[in-house]
Amino acid sequence: MTTSPPNVQSISQMAAAHPDFFTGLNPEQEAAVRTVQGPVLVLAGAGTGKTRVLTTRIAHILAQGLARPWEILCVTFTNKAAREMRERAQKLIGASAEGLQNLGTFHSIAAQILRRHAELVGLKSSFNILDDDDQVRLLKAIFEQENIDQKRYTPKSFAWHIDQWKNKGLTPDKVKGGEGSEFAGNRGVKLYQMYQDRLRILNACDFGDLLLHNLDILTRHPDILETYHRKFKYVLVDEYQDTNVAQYLWLRLLTPASRNLCCVGDDDQSIYGWRGAEVDNILKFERDYPGAKVIRLERNYRSTRHILAAAAGLIKANTARLGKTLFTDQEGGEKVQVQGLWDGAAEAQFVAEDMERLHKGTRDANPRKWSDMAVLVRASFQMRAFEERFVMLQIPYTVVGGPRFFERAEIRDAIAYLRLIQSPDDDLAFERIINVPKRGIGDATVQKLLQQARLAGVSVMTAVRDLIQTDELPARAKTPLVGFMRDFTRWLDLSKDMQANVLLDTILTDSGYYDMQRADKTSGQTRLDNLKELGDSMAAFDDLSAFLEHVSLVMDLERDNGGDSVRLMTLHAAKGLEFPVVYLPGWEEGIFPSQRSMDEGGLKSLEEERRLAYVGITRAREQARISFVANRQVYGRWTNQIPSRFVDELPIDNVEATSQTGYASQGWQSQQSRWDRAGYEPNYTKKEKPAYGGDLAGVDMSRLEPKARPTPHRQPAPAKPSAKNFKLGERVFHMKFGYGLIVEIEGNKLIVNFETSGDKKVIDSFVERA
Numbered sequence: 001m002t003t004s005p006p007n008v009q010s011i012s013q014m015a016a017a018h019p020d021f022f023t024g025l026n027p028e029q030e031a032a033v034r035t036v037q038g039p040v041l042v043l044a045g046a047g048t049g050k051t052r053v054l055t056t057r058i059a060h061i062l063a064q065g066l067a068r069p070w071e072i073l074c075v076t077f078t079n080k081a082a083r084e085m086r087e088r089a090q091k092l093i094g095a096s097a098e099g100l101q102n103l104g105t106f107h108s109i110a111a112q113i114l115r116r117h118a119e120l121v122g123l124k125s126s127f128n129i130l131d132d133d134d135q136v137r138l139l140k141a142i143f144e145q146e147n148i149d150q151k152r153y154t155p156k157s158f159a160w161h162i163d164q165w166k167n168k169g170l171t172p173d174k175v176k177g178g179e180g181s182e183f184a185g186n187r188g189v190k191l192y193q194m195y196q197d198r199l200r201i202l203n204a205c206d207f208g209d210l211l212l213h214n215l216d217i218l219t220r221h222p223d224i225l226e227t228y229h230r231k232f233k234y235v236l237v238d239e240y241q242d243t244n245v246a247q248y249l250w251l252r253l254l255t256p257a258s259r260n261l262c263c264v265g266d267d268d269q270s271i272y273g274w275r276g277a278e279v280d281n282i283l284k285f286e287r288d289y290p291g292a293k294v295i296r297l298e299r300n301y302r303s304t305r306h307i308l309a310a311a312a313g314l315i316k317a318n319t320a321r322l323g324k325t326l327f328t329d330q331e332g333g334e335k336v337q338v339q340g341l342w343d344g345a346a347e348a349q350f351v352a353e354d355m356e357r358l359h360k361g362t363r364d365a366n367p368r369k370w371s372d373m374a375v376l377v378r379a380s381f382q383m384r385a386f387e388e389r390f391v392m393l394q395i396p397y398t399v400v401g402g403p404r405f406f407e408r409a410e411i412r413d414a415i416a417y418l419r420l421i422q423s424p425d426d427d428l429a430f431e432r433i434i435n436v437p438k439r440g441i442g443d444a445t446v447q448k449l450l451q452q453a454r455l456a457g458v459s460v461m462t463a464v465r466d467l468i469q470t471d472e473l474p475a476r477a478k479t480p481l482v483g484f485m486r487d488f489t490r491w492l493d494l495s496k497d498m499q500a501n502v503l504l505d506t507i508l509t510d511s512g513y514y515d516m517q518r519a520d521k522t523s524g525q526t527r528l529d530n531l532k533e534l535g536d537s538m539a540a541f542d543d544l545s546a547f548l549e550h551v552s553l554v555m556d557l558e559r560d561n562g563g564d565s566v567r568l569m570t571l572h573a574a575k576g577l578e579f580p581v582v583y584l585p586g587w588e589e590g591i592f593p594s595q596r597s598m599d600e601g602g603l604k605s606l607e608e609e610r611r612l613a614y615v616g617i618t619r620a621r622e623q624a625r626i627s628f629v630a631n632r633q634v635y636g637r638w639t640n641q642i643p644s645r646f647v648d649e650l651p652i653d654n655v656e657a658t659s660q661t662g663y664a665s666q667g668w669q670s671q672q673s674r675w676d677r678a679g680y681e682p683n684y685t686k687k688e689k690p691a692y693g694g695d696l697a698g699v700d701m702s703r704l705e706p707k708a709r710p711t712p713h714r715q716p717a718p719a720k721p722s723a724k725n726f727k728l729g730e731r732v733f734h735m736k737f738g739y740g741l742i743v744e745i746e747g748n749k750l751i752v753n754f755e756t757s758g759d760k761k762v763i764d765s766f767v768e769r770a
């Protein structure tokens with residue numbers, strides 16, 4: 001098959017030369033591709049080729065000359081998915097990718113439409129799209145103007161309510177009696193209206209508005225709607241189960257009942273209920289598009305039998321299901337492995353070493369590429385342990401769909417505070433945090449401070465100390481600076497004999513940083529979890545400087561990775577993707593299912609967690625490896641973990657429980673029994689046993705944290721970076737590369753000529769004198 005890009009006119013001739021679109025498709029898939037007229041719903045389980053059907057359908061429509069590329073509207077869930085689909089379609093048909101300009105996410109396409117008709121909703125076509133921060137800032141201004149007690153009602157949480165309304169397609173006039181916000185009576189709606197008015201004046205809209213304005217325009221202007229009906233001859237939607245009400249309404253408007261709409265989805269993979277997605281949209285489809293053809297695909301092409309059976313056995317426990325059958329021809333293969341481990345570090349080590357083994361290959365198995373392997377976590381804080389282990393073993397890795405752990409804004413903020421304690425002259429750190437959380441220190445003041453520092457040739461911190469003793473600054477700037485300096489001086493004092501992680505906790509509490517995150521209903525909890533994880537990881541270091549040195553080294557080395565790298569991402573980000581080998585760590589109660597889903601949501605959110613587990617397992621083509629640990633540091637305390645209920649729900653015939661410590665065989669045999677925790681006991685003495693705490697929430701409790709982290713049995717001691725004053729020519733030992741001679745020293749990095757593997761660049765903290 002050729003892949004050279006043709007011009008548009010020649011597409012149908014090209015197609016004649018590519019009669020092989022349909023080769024290999026099963027009859028149901030082929031029907032889904034060929035049924036281009038009228039509404040079609042493809043309802044099918046993971047890996048049955050839904051996305052492949054959509055791609056082939058695009059190729060088929062173009063090849064038949066039924067539409068030109070820009071007359072196809074195709075909506076995917078992420079920009080990445082859109083890119084991939086464009087590439088796949090290009091492979092099939094060779095059509096110029098630019099032609100498929102209406103292939104994208106709901107937001108990206110809605111934004112295009114809105115630009116064209118912005119004036120109809122009182123905007124100019126040059127409107128700005130506000131990000132979350134801007135949105136909150138705007139609400140704050142309104143709250144201030146309205147004299148609203150911002151301790152009681154935070155702009156952040158109100159922003160969340162607005163998003164929820166918008167997900168449901170509700171403009172202020174449609175919100176009934178203020179329902180859904182924490183304000184009494186109509187006040188919430190009034191504030192919502194004020195916010196919308198203000199956006200208009202600013203010539204701006206937020207993300208939710210993109211669709212909402214579209215709905216407004218398309219309902220009020222039938223002539224415009226008509227042009228889109230003519231334009232979009234075919235409409236295709238992937239991951240239909242995750243559409244929310246606003247998206248559903250938008251689709252309905254653009255595709256009246258007679259039109260050519262094809263949606264593909266899987267109710268078992270609906271994982272965005274918390275963001276307003278409605279699985280009911282699947283049920284509504286047949287009602288709203290009478291005579292719709294519903295096609296079921298039952299053959300899975302992705303996974304081997306055991307993986308598929310494990311996933312099917314797990315999802316069976318959900319009650320709210322449409323129900324489907326799935327089978328595969330791929331017999332044999334490995335059972336899903338379930339591995340119990342001592343703690344998070346041991347888990348990361350296990351995964352990383354397993355990856356190395358697979359990468360090397362064995363007598364029976366060909367070497368795997370790094371990119372064949374993925375680690376899928378429930379929450380981003382889990383990534384930290386893996387990232388550090390990958391760095392240590394020099395396994396190239398890529399974090400998909402988000403920043404690396406140490407590059408996250410909240411982690412950088414926290415580290416900036418610590419850097420400032422370590423070295424008050426660190427101007428960059430100062431600038432980063434001086435007004436985070438907001439202290440009312442404006443840009444003008446900061447500029448003035450910087451200027452003073454430059455003039456006097458001193459650090460900004462010194463400049464502040466000087467300036468607040470003068471009358472240079474107006475009182476409204478001076479007061480918050482004085483307050484900050486008071487706090488800072490206290491932290492500096494505390495730092496002399498306080499353990500670093502406790503110090504960080506104190507700083508984030510006193511500064512109001514935790515409160516700021518708590519107020520953020522959308523991602524605050526994730527950020528708090530990441531900060532806790534950061535604190536926990538600090539416990540392994542003797543002091544603040546050792547920790548900061550370690551961080552800067554990890555961040556420095558982290559960057560370098562080429563195409564062939566292992567993938568690290570959240571389960572949510574893994575939707576629609578597939579990998580030969582998938583690792584699923586942290587299957588413990590409170591992590592997966594998440595604590596939140598267990599506490600708040602009842603059955604509904606528990607079932608959503610289970611669907612997420614189903615998504616996770618079904619990403620695997622050949623090997624799936626689930627793990628859980630016995631001990632985890634949660635909120636600064638060592639806690640005894642219980643394996644996830646999802647582990648127990650896996651069908652025993654398709655699972656192989658393995659264990660380095662020999663406890664896995666106990667308990668596994670009987671479904672009703674939890675993994676027997678007693679099995680962990682023999683390997684540590686009472687003295688080493690961590691103090692377990694049931695109280696996870698109390699931040700103060702973490703101050704009681706024993707200073708040294710309990711040493712897990714059989715684990716190498718955690719790496720502690722330190723200035724070791726290595727000399728050229730010294731013989732050293734490295735955990736991964738063995739013995740070698742130092743040939744070059746660049747600060748904390750060494751180039752070592754290893755006896756077995758030649759020259760490698762390594763961090764000195766991972767090297768011992770031999």
Ligand SMILES: Nc1ncnc2c1ncn2[C@@H]1O[C@H](COP(=O)(O)OP(=O)(O)OP(=O)(O)O)[C@@H](O)[C@H]1O
Nearest residue numbers: 024025026045046047048049050051052301302576
């Ligand atoms: N008829 C077929 N013959 C061979 N391989 C196929 C066939 N149909 C699909 N596949 C392959 O099966 C895998 C899964 O397909 P696809 O990603 O389209 O499934 P999906 O239903 O969209 O899965 P998910 O629900 O996870 O999004 C892909 O590698 C795809 O190329």
Ligand SMILES: [Mg+2]
Nearest residue numbers: 050051052576
């Ligand atoms: Mg898919």
